[in-house]
Amino acid sequence: MVSPSVNVSINKQLPNEKIVLTVQDITVSFSGFVAVRNMNLSLIQRELHFLIGPNGAGKTTMLDVICGKTKPVSGQVLLPDGTDLISKKEHQVARLGIGRKFQAPSVFGGLTVRENLEIAQNPNKNVFSTLRKRRGGCLTNEMKEVVEQIGLGHRLNLRAGSLSHGEKQWLEIGMLLLQKPEVLLLDEPVAGMTDEETNKTGVLLTEIAKERSVVVVEHDMEFVRQYAQKVTVMHEGTLLTEGTMQEVQQNPVVAEVYLGKRRKNDAVTEGD
Ligand SMILES: Nc1ncnc2c1ncn2[C@@H]1O[C@H](COP(=O)(O)OP(=O)(O)OP(=O)(O)O)[C@@H](O)[C@H]1O
DSSP, rough: OOOOOOOOOTTTOOOOEEEEEEEEEEEEEETTEEEEEEEEEEESSSSEEEOOOOOOOEEEHHHHHTSSSSSEEEEEEEOOOOBBOHHHOOOOHHHHEEEESSSSOOOOOBBHHHHHHHHHHHHHHHHHHHHHHHOOOOOOHHHHHHHHHTTOOTTTBBBBGGGOOOHHHHHHHHHHHTOOOOOEEEEEETOOOOHHHHHHHHHHHHHTTSSSEEEEEEOHHHHHHHOOOOOEEEEEEEEEEEOOOHHHHHHHHHHHHHHHHHHHHHHHHHHO
């Protein structure tokens, strides 16, 4: 059993940093199984923040709590004005500036890239009215900016279903950006991507994080090493440590958690 390291720099705010979201003492239980215990996390404005940890550490559950999908048994998720998101429904949390992207891309495959973006920009215009009109009007300036950012300008009139896996992920990120979130939560965005798509995604997320707080749950350590500005490590539902990738990598407890996990898996494989 690895005991959590005591790291005094955890959740410490520097003078020029603005906290946009504070997770305080969150505990989540699934029918008695405690998946997250007393978890704390501060999200800083304009930061690319990775959440890592072995399988089952509680990373996805944390994103689910922040976006209102999963309700904790205790704790708070606070906006700077004191609003606690725990009491809000998922769509209310989204309206308060928290954008969530799940691992699998969820775009409207039968609609064009342009139509998907139109729906994202005007949530009142539902998918059925878009299907009825099928007009492909002018892009708004915001849409033009987003299309340029996600690099899909040459794909606007293609059905989203015919895009590559990476392009679908970028389209969904673009759809979220049109809702102008203050915080963007992404679950393993580069899983299944080619190396080229992975690099493009890293550059895209770095750009996005110049304007908002971006939180990425990730297993691809090379990707984390390349693009993380801050890394939070979770283990067995708790916060293990936090810092730059270099700091986290040098932490012997982190190495023990990952290597220990690998040794356990190796033992299972060998036993088989
Ligand atoms: N709805 C649920 N009901 C019961 N147990 C759950 C539920 N969701 C998650 N868990 C359990 O909670 C723990 C944390 O799960 P979670 O998906 O948050 O981990 P994770 O760190 O994201 O793991 P991975 O990297 O494998 O996706 C796991 O043991 C998981 O099996």
